[in-house]
Amino acid sequence: MTAEKVATILGFPRMGKDRELKKCVEGYWSGKINVEELISISDKIKEVHWELQVKNGLDVIPVGDFSLYDHILDTAFMFNVIPERYIKATTNGEGLTGYDLKNIKAKVDTYFGMARGITMSGNIETDGSAQGVQALEMKKWFDTNYHCIVPEIDDSTSYALVGDSLVNDYKKAVKLGYRARPCIIGPVTFLHYCNNVGKRLSKADHAKKLVSVYVDLIKNLAGAEWIQLDEPVLSLDLDQEYVDLFLNTYNELLSGVHGITKVMLVNYFGAYEDNFTKIVSKLPIDGIHFDLVYGLSDFESTHAIDKIKNTISAISLGVVDGRNIWKTDLAISLEKITQICKSIGNAEIDIWFNSSCSLLHVPHSLDAELGRMDSEILQWISFSVEKIRELSLLKNAYIEPSLFTEQINKNKHEVTSRLTSQKVKSIPVQQQLKEIPSTSTDESVFSRNTDNYERRRVQRELFKLRKFPTTTIGSFPQTLEVRKKRQEYLKGIISKKEYDTYIREKTKKCIEWQLELGLDVLVHGEYERTDMVEFFGEHFTGFCKTNGGWVQSYGSRCVKPPIIYGDISRPKPMTVELIEYAQSLLKGTGKYVKGMLTGPVTILRWSFVRNDQSLQTTATQIALALQKEVLDLEVAGIKIIQVDEPAIREGLPLRKKDQISYFKWAANCFKLVSQHVSNSTQIHTHMCYSDFNDILHLIKDMDADVLTIENSKSSLKNFKGVKGYYEADIGPGLYDVHSPRIPLVEEMKARVHELLKIFTIEQLWINPDCGNKTRTEREVDLALKNMVQVSRELEASFKKA
Structure with a gap:
């Protein structure tokens, strides 16, 4: 079978062109809409986004990237990582038999309660004595300005597949005629963000219990050609304990889903570096994503392709920046892609033209800037929709370069014009910078005259x-x-x-x-x-x-x-x-x-x-x-x-x-x-x-x-x-x-x-x-x-x- 070239992204912003999701969620919190309206509006936002992505050139769309609040919270909720105090608070202290949240309002209120806290009793109107349950902790998502919820696990955490929104979204996307790829936060990254308050079980112990639930989820997604497992912890320095955790968890997970679907292992925000040799190259993985914006060193310092090209069936190249707004230099990106494809040689490997990470971190589209932003600056910028178009153009230009020469040249002119623009450089500012000593030669120049005491x-x-x-x-x-x-x-x-x-x-x-x-x-x-x-x-x-x-x-x-x-x-x-x-x-x-x-x-x-x-x-x-x-x-x-x-x-x-x-x-x-x-x-x-x-x-x-x-x-x-x-x-x-x-x-x-x-x-x-x-x-x-x-x-x- 001939290797396929695919334009796709790792994820899309959730809020909507006019922040429809924000208005919808806050409307629910304030009682202006009911839970049925909340679900209906959010479903409509997803469908609009799927259509938009395909309309602008994607071959495969991600599903599971949407969230009412946070993707880590979604993962916790889906796998029953729900502290009992939140269930009791949202059911007036009665609790639930086991954890069968068929009542959609109780389910949604428990979900939001974990994120925002819950007021249970007291008179907030008069004396501020309202008691309740504090929200779970929040933490920055790696080195971004996005904050995720920190799930809480302990020795009694009972992992189970209790959420079905991902499966339902996938089935809905397929029914609408889209090629869809379910996106899931991987087990190691998920546990990395969990707060283990237990005294007996380590995170490795939790991984052993959790992996079977991941297998169950992926089995429920049978029919999906690919599953995307996000493991950005691979961009961190991982000690031997983490290396062992990764290898043990993934060997069991991949064994459990073998023959059901193919798994794309995804890292972003940086290079794999030594984690590639220690972990990735040892796993029987079907596909691997590389962040070629912030992790290009994987190809500059190692022979990454040589280590995997005979075992994988797809490679995902994150050539469009998912966390900054500058236009991609398409000519340079094509050079990178061509070089990598030469390394692949005759191996039958699908090539995914992808974003470096989810587009969650950049705005929706430039439509709102037309006629408002300086036209010279505007030509330097791409938001999410424009980045999708870049990926589509990259794929098409790689397949048929002669048909897209004019568009690639136009992009080159726009990108390079920023480097020579009079708007960019200021001689007085540059002169002032020259007067600041190097930090390596004289740091005392930055200090105040006296000490804190x-x-x-x-x-x-x-x-x-x-x-x-x-x-x-x-x-x-x-x-x-x-x-x-x-x-x-x-x-x-x-x-x-x-x-x-x-x-x-x-x-x-x-x-x-x-x-x-x-x-x-x-x-x-x-x-x-x-x-x-x-x-x-x-x-x-x-x-x-x-x-x-x-x-x-x-x-x-x-x-x-x-x-x-x-x-x-x-x-x-x-x-x-x-x-x-x-x-x-x-x-x-x-x-x-x-x-x-x-x-x-x-x-x-x-x-x-x-x-x-x-x-x-x-x-x-x-x-x-x-x-x-x-x-x-x-x-x-x-x-x-x-x-x-x-x-x-x-x-x-x-x-x-x-x-x-x-x-x-x-x-x-x-x-x-x-x-x-x-x-x-x-x-x-x-x-x-x-x-x-x-x-x-x-x-x-x-x-x-x-x-x-x-x-x-x-x-x-x-x-x-x-x-x-x-x-x-x-x-x-x-x-x-x-x-x-x-x-x-x-x-x-x-x-x-x-x-x-x-x-x-x-x-x-x-x-x-x-x-x-x-x-x-x-x-x-x-x-x-x-x-x-x-x-x-x-x-x-x-x-x-």
């Missing part, structure tokens, strides 16, 4: 804060009214003056609200900001905002990353006027408002970054631009400035060999922002979803005066080794702002007492996990009242002691 002495004398001072992370609820006013301004319905007046009124109310709550260090609320990164992108040169460039961050939350296309500078102050106004409202109170900036690494990581220079160079440009803003804030009398770095951990390279360099430049870029401020100016930073231990040296080297860190759903093991080493002030988050559940005073107090085993009274701040942007005003009010009460009770108890 001396700065703390000066700041405590100035601020005179109580023990256990309270603050919030930054944003307050972006209500429907706020969003409506912003749209009215953007559409020209109201003037800039009217909009600015409205923002000042909201800021004033936010300050008054915080004073009433009794918070110690205040924020201005960030009502003027759509997003903590997009806002700065609108004010820097070298950035471009999109109109409809939404991507999923977690659950129903979407973000609209700006595009970094050129050298970065700050033409004028961005935040000073409004922060100065907010501080003026505190005259006579002895309290301070924080200046709020997003740090250089987070702006870098949460933007679509240029790929024609190093990440370090781009981050340094951002740091120099932010440095000007910090100094202007200080001149304006702002004594506390927060430089948020929630993405600092996700920026850590997946391989240890690449991490040392990152630690240096990430810390230096942060210090560059605040290096010239006085000792009396207190620099705060905030981090999300961070295993403190992984980046402890980086955090210490950043030398912030106060660190707030998301921690409420994480165990204190994340602070192992911190005691006595980290001496700056710290505020581990006491409650989860991603859940509507109101935290109880006693549970937060208990958390603080645990933290006091690691940190001193003088170090600890009292604060939420993250900003309050996505919560309702009522939820925020009740939660913060309880949080302030925690601070006051702790202060009183330690005064007595």
